[in-house]
Amino acid sequence: MTQTPIGVAVVGAGYWGPNLVRNFQATSSFRLRWLCDLDVERAQKVLGPYSTVQVSADLDAVLADPEVQAVAIATPAGTHLPIAMKALRAGKHVLVEKPLAATFDEGLQLVEEADRRGLTLMCDHTYCYTPAVLRIRELLHAGELGELHFLDSVRINLGLVQRDIDVVWDLAPHDLSILDFVLPEGVHPISVAAHGADGIGAGRACVAYLTLELNTGAIAHIHVNWLSPVKIRTAIFGGSKKTLVWDDLNPSQRVSIYNRGVDVATSDEIGDEQRRDMLISYRSGDMVAPALNEREALRTMVEEYARAITTGEPALTDGRAGLRVLEILQAASRSLAEGGTTIKLDEGHMA
Structure with a gap:
């Protein structure tokens, strides 16, 4: 982009903030002006001794700077609503680390405020912007895999047991945001059921399985786990034409596309079981x-944040995408509490 760089402030210098700082500084579309954190010394260490970026613990002072047009928030989820709302009311575009907010209702307040003010609200669903997921989205939207029949996703490791959230809220947002990102237009979840277990007595689910039904009849299954001795990050997208396997931990072959599957011939006269079996054929083609x-x-x-701000078009992972993920997370929590009951989703929000 050739226009004047967008002045941006990062709020939060903890785990994720430094990554945002580094990428904003490396992107010509932005000029990083402030790093805001209650721990000023920590923020100064993130920037280094020779940085000209200003540091402050005073969010109001940062938002009062007319050179700041955009804000990126990397603070705990429980603080997203007050910080993002204050930024929007100050006329700033807002990028929020996942999840968009602590609850669906809080996220809805942010979406409505951004709409009223004509400002960009974007959720940092980082995995959606990996080269692999961008390619999966492209293939599904172009119909290269055919109609999606199933998704089977595994995200497990010997992870840090969180004090304030369970494994669903910690790990599943990644998989749910990817699902929302890659599904073709008109395809969306309509229900979710969740089962979990707390084998170590942590007081919250440390292992969980989510099953989502899509409006097309397809099924998505997500396994998240803090207790696995091995780390696995895989997803299988089974289509009517081809099946795609994504292995995020295999840098030499992250995506594999298999021209293998089951075909059922169409007939107006499908009779007994023997006749049905005759119409089923197995396809065994190449892997690419x-x-x-x-x-x-x-x-x-x-760069997508810059594009959304500059054009006024919604970001690929805008506030509404964040809302859809929040609705599924809340429904999954309810299902866990009710022993795995199936919870219907609001199709008005999902579509």
Whole structure:
């Protein structure tokens, strides 16, 4: 982009803030002006001794700077509503680390406020901007895999047991945001059921399985786990034409596309079981591993934030995408509490 760089402030210098700082500084579309954190010393260490970026613990002072047009928030989810709302009311575009807010209702307040003010509200669903997921989205939207029949996703590791959230709220937002991102237009979840277990007595689910039904009859299954001794990050997208396997931990072959599957011939006269069996055939074709241009997902996400601000068009992971993920998370929590009951989703929000 050739226009004047967008002045941006990052709020939060903890775990994720430094990554945002690095990518904003490396993107010509932005000029990082402030790093805001209650721990000023920590913020100064993130920037280094020779940085000209200003540091402050006073959010109001940062938002009062007319050179700041955009804000990126990397603070705990419980603080997203007050910080993002204050930024929107100050006339700033807002990027929020996942999840968009602590609850669906809080997220809805942010979406409505951004709409009223004509401002960009974007959720940093980082995984959606990896080269692999961008390719999966492209293939599904173009119909290259055919109609999606199933998604089977596994995100497990020996992870840090969180004090304030369970494994669903910690890990499943990644998979739910990816599902929302790659599904073709008109395809969306209509229900979710969740089962979980707390085998170590942590007081919250440490292992969980989510099953989502899509409006097309397809099914999505997500396994998240803090207790696995091995780390696995895989997803299988089964289509009517081809099946795609994504292995995020295999840098030499992250995506594999298999021309293998089951075909059912159509007939007006499907009779007994023997006749039905005659109409089923198995396809065993080639496997292709497309080349991907490896690039940091956060860099692509930051550029998408700039595009949304500059054009006024919604970001690929806008506030409404964040809302859809929040609705599923809340429904999954309710299902867990009720022993795995199936919870219907509001199709008006999902569509």
